[in-house]
Amino acid sequence: AQSVTQLDSQVPVFEEAPVELRCNYSSSVSVYLFWYVQYPNQGLQLLLKYLSGSTLVKGINGFEAEFNKSQTSFHLRKPSVHISDTAEYFCAVSRNDYKLSFGAGTTVTVRA
Amino acid sequence: DAGVTQSPTHLIKTRGQQVTLRCSPKSGHDTVSWYQQALGQGPQFIFQYYEEEERQRGNFPDRFSGHQFPNYSSELNVNALLLGDSALYLCASSLRTRSYEQYFGPGTRLTVT
Numbered sequence: 001a002q003s004v005t006q007l008d009s010q011v012p013v014f015e016e017a018p019v020e021l022r023c024n025y026s027s028s029v030s031v032y033l034f035w036y037v038q039y040p041n042q043g044l045q046l047l048l049k050y051l052s053g054s055t056l057v058k059g060i061n062g063f064e065a066e067f068n069k070s071q072t073s074f075h076l077r078k079p080s081v082h083i084s085d086t087a088e089y090f091c092a093v094s095r096n097d098y099k100l101s102f103g104a105g106t107t108v109t110v111r112a
Numbered sequence: 113d114a115g116v117t118q119s120p121t122h123l124i125k126t127r128g129q130q131v132t133l134r135c136s137p138k139s140g141h142d143t144v145s146w147y148q149q150a151l152g153q154g155p156q157f158i159f160q161y162y163e164e165e166e167r168q169r170g171n172f173p174d175r176f177s178g179h180q181f182p183n184y185s186s187e188l189n190v191n192a193l194l195l196g197d198s199a200l201y202l203c204a205s206s207l208r209t210r211s212y213e214q215y216f217g218p219g220t221r222l223t224v225t
Contacts, residue, residue, distance in 0.1 A: 004154075032212045043116075043202055044155070044216040051213075090154050094212035098168045099145065100204075102154030 004091050006103035013081055014111055021076040021106045023091035031093045033074040034100065035065055038088040047089075050074065061085070086110045114139055116205050116217035124223045125193050133188040133220045137205030143167075144186040145214060146178060147202040155202055161186055162208050190222075198224045 007022040025031060032051050036044040048059025055067040065076045074091060088107050092100040117136045125131050137144050143162045147155035157170035161180035180186045184205075190197055200221050204214035 036216070043118075043218040044204075046215065049213065092154075098160045098211045099157040099170065100147075100155075100212065100214060101157070104154050105152075 004093055004101055004103035006089075006091055006106050008106050009104065010107045010109070012109045012111065015083055016080050018077065018079050019081050019085075019108060021089050021091075021108070023074045023076065023103060025072050025074065025091075025093045027072070027093065027095060029095055031095050033065075033067060034092040034094070035059065035063070035074075035076050036090045036092060036102075037061075038090065038105075040087075044090065047076070081108070081110050083110050083112065116203055116215055118201075118203050118217040118220050120220060121218070122221045122223075124225060126225055127193055127195060129193050130189065130191045131193060131222060133190075133201050133203075133222070134185065135188070135203030135205075135217060136185045137203075138215050141205035141207055141215070142184050143206045143208050143211050144180060144184065145204045145206070145211075146186070146188045147204065148172070149200040149202055149219070151199070158188070160211065162211075167211075193224045195224050198222060 003026050005024045013019045034049045035047040048057050050057045050067045058064045063078050088105045091103045119134045145160040146158040149155040159169040160167045164180045175191045177189045200219045202219045203217045206214045
């Protein structure tokens with residue numbers, strides 16, 4: 001079985017400040033890792049993915065994430081946030097057994 | 113290039129009724145997955161369809177059923193609705209060979225009263 005833990009349920013941050021959203025997973029086998037963003041009253045949009053190769057992954061809208069196998073983590077970062085980054089962020093893992101398993105989400109609120 | 117589309121956008125039903133939700137996958141995709149997202153929670157996997165057959169199922173009762181058509185579009189049916197079925201239902205499409213790489217539609221908001 002695999003599970004995903006997002007360590008912060010809410011992250012308030014000021015505009016132009018950096019942000020890090022933490023994600024840990026548990027799995028006995030190799031996994032694929034994803035970050036999705038959900039804006040209010042919308043579906044999920046894929047931010048970035050780690051399938052293999054370089055552990056530093058760059059995504060859309062200036063986001064990046066680093067895969068750390070020894071710590072089973074996949075933390076998401078952005079060096080400078082905008083008001084428009086206010087949203088819910090979900091970490092997800094797949095063991096290539098068809099389904100995605102999601103964390104509970106992190107609400108990011110960007111303030112001016 | 114059209115993305116994943118879902119209909120309807122919103123739906124209100126009464127306890128005990130039945131509901132059908134629809135999904136059209138992203139162009140070129142042949143696999144459809146359904147997820148339930150309760151308020152304030154992450155999405156939970158319901159099932160996945162490929163070649164018109166259920167490929168894998170999550171921990172949901174038999175009241176939840178689905179179908180995939182030859183054009184790869186899909187339906188989610190829920191019978192005997194309960195108040196707890198109120199949620200955002202998300203459809204995701206992918207390629208069979210990369211079924212973990214899923215692209216989501218905007219969802220259908222179901223409210224059961």
